[in-house]
Every structure is written in C-alpha cells, then in structure tokens.
Amino acid sequence: MEYIKIAWRNIWRNKRRSIITMSSIFFAAFLAIVMRSFQLGSYDAMINTMIEKFSGYIQIEHPDFPEDKSIDNIIEYSEEIIQKIQSVENVKGVVPRLSFFSYAYSDVQSKGVILTGIDPELENDMTKFNEQTASVKLTKEAIKRIKKDGVSDDLAKALDEYENKYYSNDDVLAFELGLEDEEDIKKYLPVIKKHAGYNSKQLSKNDDGVLIGSRLANYLKLNVGDSIVLMGLGYHGSNAAEIFPIRGVIIIPNPQLDGMMIYGALHHVQEYFSAYEMSENGKNKRLLSSYGINLYNKDDESIEKTRDDIIEIIGRDDMLVRGWKEANKELSNQIKSDDEGGKVMIGLLYVVIAFGVFGTVLMMIAERKREMGVMIAVGMKKFKLSIVITLEMIFMSFLALSAGIVASIPIVAFGHLYPIRIKGEAAEMMATYGMEPILPFAWFDMYYLNQVFVVGVILLVVMIYPVISIMRIKVIDALRA
Amino acid sequence: MKIIEVTNLHKIYNSSEVKVHAVRGIDLSFEQGEFTAVVGPSGSGKTTFLNMMGGLDNPTEGKIFIDGINIGELKSSKLTDFRMKNIGFVFQAYNLIPVLTAKENVEFIMHLQGRSKNERNERAISLLEQVGLGDRINSRPNKLSGGQQQRVAVARALASKPKFILADEPTANLDSDSTANLLDIMENLNREENITFIFSTHDARVVKKARRVVTIEDGKVVSDLTK
Numbered sequence: 001m002e003y004i005k006i007a008w009r010n011i012w013r014n015k016r017r018s019i020i021t022m023s024s025i026f027f028a029a030f031l032a033i034v035m036r037s038f039q040l041g042s043y044d045a046m047i048n049t050m051i052e053k054f055s056g057y058i059q060i061e062h063p064d065f066p067e068d069k070s071i072d073n074i075i076e077y078s079e080e081i082i083q084k085i086q087s088v089e090n091v092k093g094v095v096p097r098l099s100f101f102s103y104a105y106s107d108v109q110s111k112g113v114i115l116t117g118i119d120p121e122l123e124n125d126m127t128k129f130n131e132q133t134a135s136v137k138l139t140k141e142a143i144k145r146i147k148k149d150g151v152s153d154d155l156a157k158a159l160d161e162y163e164n165k166y167y168s169n170d171d172v173l174a175f176e177l178g179l180e181d182e183e184d185i186k187k188y189l190p191v192i193k194k195h196a197g198y199n200s201k202q203l204s205k206n207d208d209g210v211l212i213g214s215r216l217a218n219y220l221k222l223n224v225g226d227s228i229v230l231m232g233l234g235y236h237g238s239n240a241a242e243i244f245p246i247r248g249v250i251i252i253p254n255p256q257l258d259g260m261m262i263y264g265a266l267h268h269v270q271e272y273f274s275a276y277e278m279s280e281n282g283k284n285k286r287l288l289s290s291y292g293i294n295l296y297n298k299d300d301e302s303i304e305k306t307r308d309d310i311i312e313i314i315g316r317d318d319m320l321v322r323g324w325k326e327a328n329k330e331l332s333n334q335i336k337s338d339d340e341g342g343k344v345m346i347g348l349l350y351v352v353i354a355f356g357v358f359g360t361v362l363m364m365i366a367e368r369k370r371e372m373g374v375m376i377a378v379g380m381k382k383f384k385l386s387i388v389i390t391l392e393m394i395f396m397s398f399l400a401l402s403a404g405i406v407a408s409i410p411i412v413a414f415g416h417l418y419p420i421r422i423k424g425e426a427a428e429m430m431a432t433y434g435m436e437p438i439l440p441f442a443w444f445d446m447y448y449l450n451q452v453f454v455v456g457v458i459l460l461v462v463m464i465y466p467v468i469s470i471m472r473i474k475v476i477d478a479l480r481a
Numbered sequence: 482m483k484i485i486e487v488t489n490l491h492k493i494y495n496s497s498e499v500k501v502h503a504v505r506g507i508d509l510s511f512e513q514g515e516f517t518a519v520v521g522p523s524g525s526g527k528t529t530f531l532n533m534m535g536g537l538d539n540p541t542e543g544k545i546f547i548d549g550i551n552i553g554e555l556k557s558s559k560l561t562d563f564r565m566k567n568i569g570f571v572f573q574a575y576n577l578i579p580v581l582t583a584k585e586n587v588e589f590i591m592h593l594q595g596r597s598k599n600e601r602n603e604r605a606i607s608l609l610e611q612v613g614l615g616d617r618i619n620s621r622p623n624k625l626s627g628g629q630q631q632r633v634a635v636a637r638a639l640a641s642k643p644k645f646i647l648a649d650e651p652t653a654n655l656d657s658d659s660t661a662n663l664l665d666i667m668e669n670l671n672r673e674e675n676i677t678f679i680f681s682t683h684d685a686r687v688v689k690k691a692r693r694v695v696t697i698e699d700g701k702v703v704s705d706l707t708k
Contacts, residue, residue, distance in 0.1 A: 002592045009580035374576040377537055379565020379593045379641070381558060476538040479572075 003384065007391035014367075021360040022400035028353040029404025029451050032346045036450075037412045039342040040442035041419070043335050047298075049253045050331055051324045053127045056095065056292025058307050059327045060085075063320040065289070066327070071100050071235055074275060075319050077266075077286040082122075084313045085293060090306045092294045093126030095119060098269050099289045102232030102240065104262065106220035113216065115230055115262045117269025120203040126294050129263075133200040134166035134214055134249040135193070136173055142196035149191050154178055166198065166214035168251045175421050199224055200248030207265040209247035215259035217249045224248055230262070234274040235287065242272050300325075354458045361393065361466050372470065373478025386467045393459055401455050405448060415441030484644050484677060485511040485534060490543035492529050492700075503529040505700035506543070511645070514675040516668065518682050518691035526700035527681040528649055534679070535568050535647045536560050548644060565593055569638030571648035575630040577622040583609055583633045584618040590641045608636035612666050628659025635666060645677035652684045664690050 011018045051057055062073040077096055085094045099116035123129040143159045151159070158177040167173040170189060177192070179185045201224070203211055210228065212220075222228060227243050234240035244264060252258040270276055270286050279285040295306055303323045311321045325332040365372075375385055419440035427437035492504040503526045511517060519527045532538040534545055536552045545552050547567060555563055564570075577586045587605040596604075609618050612632040614625075622630050631651060638646045648667075652660040668690055670676045680687055688694055696704040 002589065005585075006578070006580060013580060370576070371578065374572070375578065376561060377535075377564065377570055378590050378637070379561055381561055384593075476532055479537065479576075 003388050003391060007388050008395060010368075010388070010392050011395055017360060017363070018396060021357060022396050022403075024353050024356040025397055025400035025455065026404045026407070028349050029401050029455065030408050032349060032451055032454075033405065033408040033448060034411055034441075035342065035346060036447045037408070037415065037441040038439065039339070040445070040447060041416065041440040043339070044442055045419075045438060045440050046331065046335065047324075050328065052294060053253070054257065054292075055290075055324065055328060056126075057295045057298055057303055057324050058293040058310065058321060059324070060291040060293070060310070060314075060319050060321050061289065061327075063318065065320065066322075071233060071273060071275070071289075074098070074235070074287040074289050075291075077270070077288040081291070081314055081316075085291065085310055088306060088309045088313055090295050090297055090302055091310075092296050093122065095122045095126050095292045095294075096266060096288050097290050097292055098266060098273060098275055098287065100232065100273060102230045102262075104216070104220060105229040105231070106222050106226070109220045111216065111219060111260070113230070113260050113262050114257075115210075115232070115264060115269060115272070117264050117266040117272075118203070119266050120205060120207070124202075126292075129250070130202050132168050132250045132252065133202060133211065134168050134198045134251055135200065136167040136196045137198040137249070138162050138165050138167075138192075138196050140164075145195040146192055149195070151188060151191070152184075155184075155188060164218055166217070166249055166251050172421065176423050198249070200250070203247060203263065203265055205265060206267060207247065208268050209245040210262050210264040211248045211250045212246055212263075213258040213261040214249050214251045215255060216261065217246075219259065222246055228262070230272070232273075234272070235276075236274070238274040240272050240274065350454055350458060354462060357393070357397075357458065358462045358465070361389075361462055364389070364392070365466050365469050369473070369478045369481040372473060373475050373481065376473060376475050377479060382470050382473065386470045389466050389470065390463050393463060397455050397459050401452060405451070409444075412441045412444065415439070416443050482513045483510050484513050484548055485509075485679075486546040487534065488544050488546075490530070490533060490545065491541045492526070492533060492538070493541045503700050504533070504540070507697070507700075507702055509695065509702060509705070511677065511679060513644075513677055514671070515645075515677050515679070515693055516671045516691055517679045517693040517695060518688050519679065519695045519697060520681075520683055520688055521697040522683065525697045527697045529700075530697060531647050531649050531679065531681045535570060536564050565590065565641060567644045569641060569643035569646035571631065571634045571638050571646060571651045573650040573653045575622070575627070575634045575654075577630055577633055577637070579622050582619045582621055583614060583625065583629075583636075586622070586633055587636045587640045590637060594641055604640060605636070608639055609633070611639075611670070612636045613662070626659070628655050628662060631655060631659070631663055632666060635663065635670075639670065639676065645679060648678060648680045650682055650684075651680060652682065652687055657686075660684065660686055 060075065062075050065073040082094050082096065085091055096119055097116055099114055102113055102115045104111050104113040118129070120129070138159060140163060143163060146159060147156055155177055162176055165176075173192070174185050174189060177188075179188055200211070203209070212222065212228065217223065220228065224246055226246050228246055229241075229243050231241045250261075250263065252261055264272070267286075275287040276284045277287065293310070295302065307321050307323050314321075372385055376382060419438045422437040422439060487507055487509045490504055490507040491502070494501040494503055505526075507530060519530065521527045529538065533540050536555070540553060547563075550563070552560060552563060578589060581589060584605045587608055588601040591601040591604060606615070606618060609615055612635055614629060614632055614636070617625060617629060622633070625633065635646075652663060655663065664687060667678055671678055680691070682688065691708075693705070693707045695702060
C-alpha cells in the first residue's frame with residue numbers, strides 16, 4: 001500500500017510532464033482504436049457487400065469449379081441437402097444459386113452479364129434481397145416534375161447531379177440530395193417519391209422474369225416492363241437463349257456487380273441454361289453452380305467448424321465445401337494486405353509513443369537518482385524501488401489508456417450505428433475499388449483489448465531500462481547526484 | 482559496550498587522472514551511548530569515513546565491525562537489510578521523501594521493517610512529538626523549514642530503533658536557532674534514551690556539545706579526545 005501511495009504521488013510531482021506523457025498514450029490509444037475500428041468496419045462493410053449479401057460465408061461447389069469455372073462443373077440441387085445444411089448449428093440460411101455468364105441485349109446496347117438463378121424466398125430471408133429493389137428513379141422527366149412543384153436551389157442542383165440514379169433506401173436518397181433537416185426531408189421526400197416513384201416488383205418462385213442491376217439497367221437503357229434478351233452457353237454445350245421480361249431493378253452496393261448482375265427465379269434460369277440431367281431413378285435432376293451459406297458466428301474458427309460439420313452431414317465427395325476466404329482469395333488477400341498495412345501504421349504510432357514514454361522514464365530516473373539513493377540507504381531494497389517506478393508507469397499508462405478507450409467509445413458507437421456516407425468524387429473513387437461509399441466503424445471487439453495488450457508490452461519493454469538502472473545504482477554515487 | 486570497531490581503514494578514489502587517498506589507515510572504536518563529533522577541515526575524509534561506517538561506501542582496505550559483524554563481507558541486499566535494522570542516517574540536505582508527509586517519512590522505514598500499521602502510526606507520532614513537530618505531522622517536506630525537515634530526518638533515523646545514528650554535517654544548512662534546537666533534541670535523546678550519535682561536522686556549536694571529539698586530517702585520525 002505504501003508503495004502504491006508513493007507511486008501515485010510521484011506521478012503528480014511533476015504534473016506537466018506526467019500529463020504530457022499520459023496525453024501521448026491517450027492519443028495513441030484513441031487514434032489506434034478509432035483507426036482500427038474504422039479499418040475493421042471497412043472490412044466488415046466489404047465482407048457484408050461481397051460475402052453476406054452475395055456469396056455467403058461458406059460455399060458449396062463442384063470440386064473442379066475453382067480451377068475451371070465451366071458451366072459443366074455444376075452440382076446437384078436438392079431440397080434434402082438444403083435441409084441437412086440448415087440443420088447444422090451456426091447456419092443462418094442457405095441459398096441455392098445457378099450463376100453463369102451470358103450476353104445481354106437491349107434494342108440499343110449489349111453487355112456481358114452474370115445471370116443468377118435464385119430462390120427468392122430463401123434469398124430474401126438470407127440476403128435481404130427484397131430490400132434492394134429500386135423504389136425511386138430520378139429520370140429527367142421526374143426531375144422536371146419535382147422542380148415544377150418547387151424545390152430549393154441546392155436540391156435542384158443535386159437532382160441534376162444524380163439524374164438517372166435509382167434508390168431503394170430513403171436515407172441514402174435524402175443524404176445524396178443533401179436533405180439534412182428533418183423539415184426538408186418531410187417536405188421534399190414525398191414530392192420526390194410522388195414524381196420519381198419506381199415500380200420494381202419482387203421475383204416470385206416460378207417467375208419467368210428477371211431483376212437487373214441499376215447500373216446495368218442504365219447502360220442497356222432498360223426499365224421495368226421492358227424485355228431483355230439473354231444468350232449464352234448452356235450445360236454440356238447446349239445453346240441458351242431467351243427473352244426475359246424485366247420485373248424490377250435492384251441496387252447492388254458493389255458497383256461492379258451492379259453493372260453486370262441479372263437475377264431470375266432458379267427454376268427458370270435452370271431451364272435457360274438446360275441445367276438438369278437424368279438421374280438414376282429416371283427423374284430430372286436439377287443442377288446448381290453453388291449453395292451459398294450464411295452464418296451466425298462469422299469468425300474464422302466458427303467458419304471452419306461449421307464447414308467441417310457441413311462436409312460431414314452432406315457426405316458428398318462430388319461437392320467442395322469452402323469458407324469465404326478460400327473461395328474469395330482476391331478479397332481475402334486484399335483485406336489481409338490492407339490489414340497488415342494498417343497494423344504497421346498503428347505499430348509506428350506506438351513506436352513513437354514508446355520513445356516518448358521512454359524519454360519520460362529516463363528523465364524520471366535522472367531527476368530522482370539522489371532520492372532513490374536515500375531510499376536505498378535507509379533500507380529499501382532495489383527490487384522494491386523498481387516496483388515503485390513500475391507502478392508509476394502502470395498508473396500513468398492505465399489512466400491514459402482508460403481515458404483513450406472511454407473517449408473512443410462514443411465515436412466508435414456513433415460511427416458504427418450511423419456510418420459516414422460518402423458522396424461525390426470520393427464515392428466514385430470508392431466505387432472503382434468495388435466498395436460501397438460508406439465509412440462504417442466496427443463494433444467493440446477484441447481490438448480494444450489488443451490496445452491494452454500493446455500498451456502493456458510497450459510498458460514492459462520501456463521498464464527494462466529503469467529496472468536495470470535501479471539494480472545498478474551505487475548508493476554512494478546516487479547520494480552525491 | 483563496543484558497538485563499532487574500525488581497523489586499518491583505507492579509501493582510495495581512482496579517478497581517470499588522479500588517485501585520491503581519502504582515508505589512510507583509521508583505527509577507531511565507538512561505545513554504546515556515545516555522542517561523538519568527527520571533525521576536520523573540508524576534504525579531510527570525515528564524510529568518507531562516516532559513509533564507510535554506514536555501509537554506504539566500501540573501504541579499499543580495512544574492516545568495519547558493527548556488533549561483531551564485518552559489514553564488508555555482506556552482499557548488497559544483506560547490507561541494505563543491515564543498514565535498515567542497525568543504522569540511522571541524518572543527511573546534510575535532510576533528504577526526506579518529498580511526496581510523503583512528515584509522519585509518512587518517519588513511518589516509511591518502519592514499513593520497510595514490516596511493522597504493523599498501528600505500531601508505525603503510534604511510534605511516528607511519538608517520535609515527531611519528541612522532536613517538537615507534533616503539530617506538523619501531516620505537512621510535506623516542502624511545507625517545513627530546514628530545521629523542521631532536519632528534525633523529521635532525526636525522527637526518521639530513530640524510527641527503526643537503530644544501534645547508532647550517523648549524521649553527516651546535520652547542521653550545515655541550518656540557522657543558529659534551528660541548530661541549537663536540533664542539538665538539544667539529539668543531546669536529550671542521547672542522554673535519556675542512550676542513543677549513540679556520531680556526527681561529522683565543522684560546526685563549533687556541535688563540537689561544543691559532543692562528549693568525544695575525533696579529529697581527522699588528510700584521512701588520518703590526529704586526535705581523539707573524550708571530555
């Protein structure tokens with residue numbers, strides 16, 4: 001207790017120095033947490049866009065599919081398999097998909113696209129697909145009508161800027177058009193929706209129509225009610241060609257996918273690609289490119305365990321079960337390399353701080369050498385004196401670290417609950433990297449604890465010098481200091 | 482009863498350019514209850530002599546026995562323990578722990594000795610009252626005058642119930658009144674509680690009070706007078 005008292009009071013002997021040292025630790029912890037939260041939040045957003053809402057955390061494909069993405073390397077579609085997978089603990093949902101390349105033609109343009117057959121009900125449950133269908137399109141005519149009803153100059157300018165853009169979410173629409181006040185939102189949003197309302201329909205299970213990505217719709221100059229011609233290669237060399245009515249437009253957060261995705265009902269897309277074959281019992285066996293599986297717990301360990309459970313329960317050698325990192329190596333590596341870069345930045349931040357703390361310790365030892373000499377002279381063991389100095393550093397680090405953590409909590413919480421949405425050029429730049437233009441923060445997790453660990457390690461390293469110095473003190477020299 | 486015996490004590494400082502022979506073969510002994518002043522001009526070697534007797538510095542040659550124990554043979558950690566249990570120190574510059582109050586400074590050494598909180602508290606207050614600081618027990622050193630700080634240092638030195646107290650020029654930084662007051666306190670403690678005091682000094686007032694005066698010049702004892 002006596003040592004704690006001495007250590008605590010020593011901190012406040014030179015208030016200014018202690019506060020400067022603690023401030024450096026505070027800012028390092030605060031910045032490291034906020035930077036890390038932002039970095040991890042960005043990864044979460046990327047994973048959410050690319051994995052959660054697209055491929056699933058676990059995918060089941062034909063064993064040859066990763067090497068040869070041919071339509072001939074497809075697997076059996078079976079309700080029984082879906083039920084088995086759904087029975088595995090940690091599985092949130094399963095979506096069967098048949099997804100292959102085709103050419104799409106409108107009367108003015110053509111483009112290579114990915115046609116994906118889905119089970120709309122399962123898809124809505126898992127990827128909230130139904131929430132992505134466009135409900136507003138800012139056509140030139142609609143903008144004219146909105147302006148006619150009377151809008152502010154700023155809104156008129158914003159409307160022109162976002163001409164031909166689709167929206168499925170009121171918040172995004174209000175943000176991009178610069179409607180920040182509640183009053184403006186209440187006043188203008190109904191007007192915009194009245195004149196620019198867009199009637200996208202949802203897909204039904206046996207639908208013969210399709211939903212197309214909003215950027216693709218703009219490129220092909222197609223709208224709901226129009227038809228789209230698709231042509232491609234079907235299963236085992238068959239020709240695939242059909243005219244599909246467009247039921248709706250969907251907004252896919254990933255701009256690249258938004259410019260090339262077309263969704264149809266699974267059954268109908270299987271027909272289009274002739275993705276079926278005769279089974280041994282003489283029945284038609286329908287085929288898939290993959291099962292996408294979403295999970296409750298998405299950490300690496302849970303994914304691996306769930307994957308193993310799925311392999312065991314389906315017991316099929318002709319199906320390859322992989323976690324998303326294995327199946328989406330490009331994204332996984334992109335995150336990994338960015339993650340390493342981020343860690344290096346935070347590491348550098350902490351190195352600078354470590355030198356700051358080390359400087360304080362050096363000054364502390366030099367300033368108090370005589371006092372230490374007296375303490376040793378009257379009978380204090382050097383080891384116990386080291387404990388006092390170590391306690392001082394622990395107190396300072398703990399206070400500063402706690403303050404840094406506490407200060408970061410509201411920012412991280414706010415940034416997580418209300419991610420910063422980017423517009424304009426910055427949003428375009430993010431789009432070119434395939435990212436949704438939002439800057440979310442990751443929720444509180446292990447990375448908080450990691451900061452405590454890192455500061456602890458810094459402290460340990462920094463404390464080596466004073467402990468050695470104290471153990472080497474010669475009482476008589478210290479008393480003369 | 483002999484508590485300190487010093488035989489053929491030498492101390493040579495080897496700096497890079499010169500060799501300084503600070504203590505040159507001192508043979509002395511001190512009895513329980515002595516009130517001794519070690520005097521001599523500056524640089525005569527008296528502080529070096531006291532430091533070696535206090536186990537703060539190592540002799541180059543010679544032996545120091547305290548209660549029959551050759552302190553030169555003790556390892557650093559054992560020597561620290563030995564100092565804590567047997568020797569009280571009063572330094573010229575007081576050297577109190579600045580973040581502790583007067584009472585806490587006195588308690589500190591008892592804490593190192595592992596004494597109970599109650600015992601520490603009672604003894605610290607009693608000692609501070611003895612040195613006339615009963616009303617300043619909660620003051621930190623920077624709120625005390627030089628004389629008061631030195632009295633706290635004396636109380637601290639007494640706290641561990643040492644066999645003797647070494648005081649290196651204890652009055653050097655004090656004014657006349659504080660010096661007289663401190664000397665009275667130490668003399669009373671010596672007479673009433675038989676506490677052994679050994680001072681290094683060149684203050685005539687201290688010498689006047691001392692019952693034995695050892696004079697050192699050029700590292701040698703040139704006179705040893707008992708009044």
